[in-house]
Amino acid sequence: xxxxxxxxxxxxxxxxxxxxxxxxxxxxxxxxxxxxxxxxxxxxxxxxxxxxxxxxxxxxxxxxxxxxxxxxxxxxxxxxxxxxxxxxxxxxxxxxxxxxxxxxxxxxxxxxxxxxxxxxxxxxxxxxxxxxxxxxxxxxxxxxxxxxxxxxxxxxxxxxxxxxxxxxxxxxxxxxxxxxxxxxxxxxxxxxxxxxxxxxxxxxxxxxxxxxxxxxxxxxxxxxxxxxxxxxxxxxxxxxxxxxxxxxxxxxxxxxxxxxxxxxxxxxxxxxxxxxxxxxxxxxxxxxxxxxxxxxxxxxxxxxxxxxxxxxxxxxxxxxxxxxxxxxxx
Amino acid sequence: xxxxxxxxxxxxxxxxxxxxxxxxxxxxxxxxxxxxxxxxxxxxxxxxxxxxxxxxxxxxxxxxxxxxxxxxxxxxxxxxxxxxxxxxxxxxxxxxxxxxxxxxxxxxxxxxxxxxxxxxxxxxxxxxxxxxxxxxxxxxxxxxxxxxxxxxxxxxxxxxxxxxxxxxxxxxxxxxxxxxxxxxxxxxxxxxxxxxxxxxxxxxxxxxxxxxxxxxxxxxxxxxxxxxxxxxxxxxxxxxxxxxxxxxxxxxxxxxxxxxxxxxxxxxxxxxxxxxxxxxxxxxx
Numbered sequence: 001x002x003x004x005x006x007x008x009x010x011x012x013x014x015x016x017x018x019x020x021x022x023x024x025x026x027x028x029x030x031x032x033x034x035x036x037x038x039x040x041x042x043x044x045x046x047x048x049x050x051x052x053x054x055x056x057x058x059x060x061x062x063x064x065x066x067x068x069x070x071x072x073x074x075x076x077x078x079x080x081x082x083x084x085x086x087x088x089x090x091x092x093x094x095x096x097x098x099x100x101x102x103x104x105x106x107x108x109x110x111x112x113x114x115x116x117x118x119x120x121x122x123x124x125x126x127x128x129x130x131x132x133x134x135x136x137x138x139x140x141x142x143x144x145x146x147x148x149x150x151x152x153x154x155x156x157x158x159x160x161x162x163x164x165x166x167x168x169x170x171x172x173x174x175x176x177x178x179x180x181x182x183x184x185x186x187x188x189x190x191x192x193x194x195x196x197x198x199x200x201x202x203x204x205x206x207x208x209x210x211x212x213x214x215x216x217x218x219x220x221x222x223x224x225x226x227x228x229x230x231x232x233x234x235x236x237x238x239x240x241x242x243x244x245x246x247x248x249x250x251x252x253x254x255x256x257x258x259x260x261x262x263x264x265x266x267x268x269x270x271x272x273x274x275x276x277x278x279x280x281x282x283x284x285x286x287x288x289x290x291x292x293x294x295x296x297x298x299x300x301x302x303x304x305x306x307x308x309x310x311x312x313x314x315x316x317x318x319x320x321x322x323x324x325x326x327x328x329x330x
Numbered sequence: 331x332x333x334x335x336x337x338x339x340x341x342x343x344x345x346x347x348x349x350x351x352x353x354x355x356x357x358x359x360x361x362x363x364x365x366x367x368x369x370x371x372x373x374x375x376x377x378x379x380x381x382x383x384x385x386x387x388x389x390x391x392x393x394x395x396x397x398x399x400x401x402x403x404x405x406x407x408x409x410x411x412x413x414x415x416x417x418x419x420x421x422x423x424x425x426x427x428x429x430x431x432x433x434x435x436x437x438x439x440x441x442x443x444x445x446x447x448x449x450x451x452x453x454x455x456x457x458x459x460x461x462x463x464x465x466x467x468x469x470x471x472x473x474x475x476x477x478x479x480x481x482x483x484x485x486x487x488x489x490x491x492x493x494x495x496x497x498x499x500x501x502x503x504x505x506x507x508x509x510x511x512x513x514x515x516x517x518x519x520x521x522x523x524x525x526x527x528x529x530x531x532x533x534x535x536x537x538x539x540x541x542x543x544x545x546x547x548x549x550x551x552x553x554x555x556x557x558x559x560x561x562x563x564x565x566x567x568x569x570x571x572x573x574x575x576x577x578x579x580x581x582x583x584x585x586x587x588x589x590x591x592x593x594x595x596x597x598x599x600x601x602x603x604x605x606x607x608x609x610x611x612x613x614x615x
Contacts, residue, residue, distance in 0.1 A: 023450075024449075024450045024453060027447070027450045027451075028450065028451070028453065028454060031451070032462065035462065035463060035466055036466050039466035039467045040467065040468065041466045041467075149592065149595070150588060150592065153538070153542075153587075153588045153591040153592050153595070154584065154587075154588050155542060155545055155546060155549070155565075155584065155587065157546065157549050157550075157565065158565060158580070158583075158584035158587075161565065161568075161569065161572055161580045162577070162580065162581065162584075164572065164573075165572050165575070165577045165580065168573075169572070169573060169574075169575050170575065176573065262455075263455040263456070264455075266455040266457075266458060267455050267456065267457040267458070270457055270458065270461070270546075270550070271457075271546060271549070271550070274550060285458065285461065286461065286550050286551075286552075288465075289461045289462065289464070289465035289550070289552055290465070290550070290551050290552060292465055292466070294466075297462060297465060300458075301454065301458055301459070301462050304454065304455055304458050305453050305454050308453045308454070308455065309453055312453075
């Protein structure tokens with residue numbers, strides 16, 4: 001794109017979306033508190049742990065007042081919201097540290113994993129999609145398309161386990177999980193890289209079907225359009241037509257939709273990080289859930305919602321940049 | 331793609347696909363409905379002498395870490411997963427149809443507020459919301475069904491709403507209203523029957539998706555208790571023996587999840603082409 005980006009309208013759109021996100025996040029946090037209030041979960045017992053079994057009723061009541069659990073739902077939600085806005089998200093009982101620290105330590109690893117997985121999915125999906133679109137209904141197209149549907153139906157955790165069995169147990173070429181070797185106590189880039197290969201490949205491949213089917217459809221449609229026919233008529237090489245013309249117009253709508261794949265990426269990360277013991281926030285979410293760590297779980301649920309809202313904004317911005325007819329009104 | 335432009339070869343492949351999908355679905359239903367009452371085998375029968383045997387004629391899927399037959403365990407696991415999937419999928423479809431139809435039929439502020447809420451809760455990833463609900467209510471069959479149903483009615487509500495909105499302007503609805511029909515009668519007698527095919531399609535596609543969610547939750551240790559082993563639980567227990575190189579306890583439960591999913595999606599695709607031939611079938615997961 002050689003013209004200047006329309007920063008003004010883009011900024012206004014981002015601002016409007018940020019305003020719209022306020023009620024969305026308020027509603028989601030309130031929903032989280034309402035579900036917790038309706039459930040049999042008791043924060044006092046969770047806080048006291050095994051000591052709560054032998055503690056006197058007076059002590060438990062005192063703890064209830066100290067924790068603020070005796071207050072009505074709306075008050076508790078409001079207190080949490082105001083202290084969260086000032087950076088205090090409470091303490092995680094399972095990680096034994098403040099929730100903000102848990103997120104700070106782990107977010108980077110999750111972003112690294114997600115970005116590598118996205119790169120795998122985009123590269124493989126684009127390559128296979130172009131090859132399949134060259135001859136729709138051909139042998140390659142049918143094989144890869146069937147594989148894509150099968151992969152779409154296969155759970156990511158199952159793919160991850162099979163990958164561990166094949167590459168870590170049978171071939172013994174890649175580590176089965178974690179961030180570093182069990183014996184080492186420092187994090188070196190080389191070790192992280194070898195430990196990243198399997199989880200990133202599995203997460204990327206679990207996102208692949210969607211990319212592949214989109215590129216294939218986009219390129220196959222573009223191959224039927226006038227610009228491509230014109231390029232062919234001018235006698236351009238097949239490769240130039242395919243990569244320079246068809247892929248460019250077929251990819252544009254797909255690239256803009258990447259942002260809207262954030263929910264699926266989070267879902268995949270929840271499973272893949274757990275399978276590979278990757279020290280990211282998705283694995284922490286599962287740990288928080290199995291040990292009913294409400295402060296951590298609530299914060300991570302809200303964080304995921306923020307990520308989805310940001311992803312949607314990104315995809316709408318890209319869409320409007322790529323296709324000037326759309327505009328920045330949404 | 332209309333029927334007429336398809337060549338005979340394409341039509342044959344499509345017929346093969348529909349027939350094989352229907353065959354697999356029928357086989358799965360027969361297996362989960364008939365095997366438990368008819369076959370006098372105990373899926374919990376422990377035989378430590380025969381633990382972790384690879385697939386053989388006696389145990390086609392091999393045995394697990396305490397010598398239980400995996401084929402039998404998979405059939406029982408599929409039965410549990412399918413039950414959860416059908417109940418959760420139907421519940422989600424009923425909620426979604428009711429909300430979507432009411433929002434569209436009432437219109438105005440009701441519609442705006444309801445659809446705003448639908449949009450808001452679509453922003454939370456389904457599995458994460460499901461994990462949250464199950465964690466708060468303790469793992470079990472009830473919470474798993476509730477968590478899957480509560481997170482999946484949103485898309486059905488959107489489909490039904492847009493369908494009802496387009497129906498509302500049709501002459502037969504005007505005729506019913508000028509004939510003096512009440513709002514309730516218009517909704518129940520005229521609008522709902524017309525959206526039933528779409529809602530039914532959504533329900534069929536929802537079942538494998540709900541099964542997927544149940545397996546994921548069970549695998550994460552947030553699903554069904556181990557004495558009601560579903561396919562997800564089977565994969566979860568297989569993790570221990572996988573690192574020793576025993577692949578079969580992991581492989582077969584996963585295949586039992588994938589094959590019915592593809593068959594149901596194939597059937598739903600054929601159905602969609604029948605009720606709406608302009609749209610090419612695609613797998614919606």
